[in-house]
Amino acid sequence: MKIVRSAGELPQLSLQGSVGLVPTMGAFHEGHLSLFRAARAENDLVVASLFVNPAQFARGEDLDRYPRDEERDAQLAEDAGVDVLFVPPLEDVYPPGFQTWVEVEELGSVLEGEHRPGHFRGVATICLKLFNLVRPDRAYFGQKDAQQAAVIKTMVRDLAVPVEIRVCPTVRDEDGLALSSRNAYLSAEEREAALALPQALAARDRSLLKGLEVDYFEEADFEPRVLAAAVRVGGTRLIDNVVLEGEPR
Numbered sequence: 635m636k637i638v639r640s641a642g643e644l645p646q647l648s649l650q651g652s653v654g655l656v657p658t659m660g661a662f663h664e665g666h667l668s669l670f671r672a673a674r675a676e677n678d679l680v681v682a683s684l685f686v687n688p689a690q691f692a693r694g695e696d697l698d699r700y701p702r703d704e705e706r707d708a709q710l711a712e713d714a715g716v717d718v719l720f721v722p723p724l725e726d727v728y729p730p731g732f733q734t735w736v737e738v739e740e741l742g743s744v745l746e747g748e749h750r751p752g753h754f755r756g757v758a759t760i761c762l763k764l765f766n767l768v769r770p771d772r773a774y775f776g777q778k779d780a781q782q783a784a785v786i787k788t789m790v791r792d793l794a795v796p797v798e799i800r801v802c803p804t805v806r807d808e809d810g811l812a813l814s815s816r817n818a819y820l821s822a823e824e825r826e827a828a829l830a831l832p833q834a835l836a837a838r839d840r841s842l843l844k845g846l847e848v849d850y851f852e853e854a855d856f857e858p859r860v861l862a863a864a865v866r867v868g869g870t871r872l873i874d875n876v877v878l879e880g881e882p883r
């Protein structure tokens with residue numbers, strides 16, 4: 635696996651056939667690895683990007699303490715079949731004088747967007763930037779972040795971005811908790827309390843979240859329709875969802 639640290643080295647990539655891109659913020663777990671494997675199965679060349687994007691964190695969020703371990707990530711990515719790990723410097727993504735943003739207005743302002751103002755503007759902008767730098771044929775996202783996948787699909791359609799968006803199922807731990815880099819923040823007791831989130835979603839029963847601070851627990855028509863929720867457990871904010879396709883409204 636090659637580690638590429640400057641955008642200037644990327645243009646030659648598509649000469650090697652079809653390209654699959656997996657955008658990430660690192661701290662890899664089985665959720666990320668499932669995307670790498672899906673990209674591996676469908677493309678000649680697999681690129682994973684590793685960039686903790688400041689623009690998608692609101693002030694006061696966990697940007698400074700977000701888990702970072704590039705060496706471990708590089709090993710996991712290589713083992714999962716990634717060909718190129720793209721680790722851009724901040725100035726390749728946001729050059730001096732940067733002032734252009736992508737806003738998916740309605741979809742980006744509800745649920746997560748309501749509780750994390752500016753989040754999806756940061757997400758949509760970094761993804762379009764990565765698509766333009768890497769020029770992938772396909773890009774891979776997790777259903778775990780259902781609204782993010784919907785925002786990206788809408789941007790790609792609205793702006794006619796030439797990339798196919800593939801969404802892969804949520805990977806969970808044995809106890810049902812969806813894998814997330816932020817699970818590392820949880821103490822043993824908090825992790826126990828956090829299990830109420832997948833349980834409430836599975837049972838379609840908000841009352842199981844009693845005792846947790848709930849940002850939302852709502853159905854959303856993201857194609858597929860989902861029941862999505864966000865809760866705070868101690869200082870950690872967790873999101874999850876279940877697909878409702880085929881269930882009566």
Ligand code: AMP
Pocket residue numbers: 657658659660664665666668669774775776777778779802803804805806812813814815
């Ligand atoms: P992140 O590094 O958290 O930005 O996530 C990178 C990609 O991995 C996003 O498309 C996420 O939706 C996806 N992802 C994160 N957690 C999971 C999970 N538990 N199952 C499947 N995909 C996931």
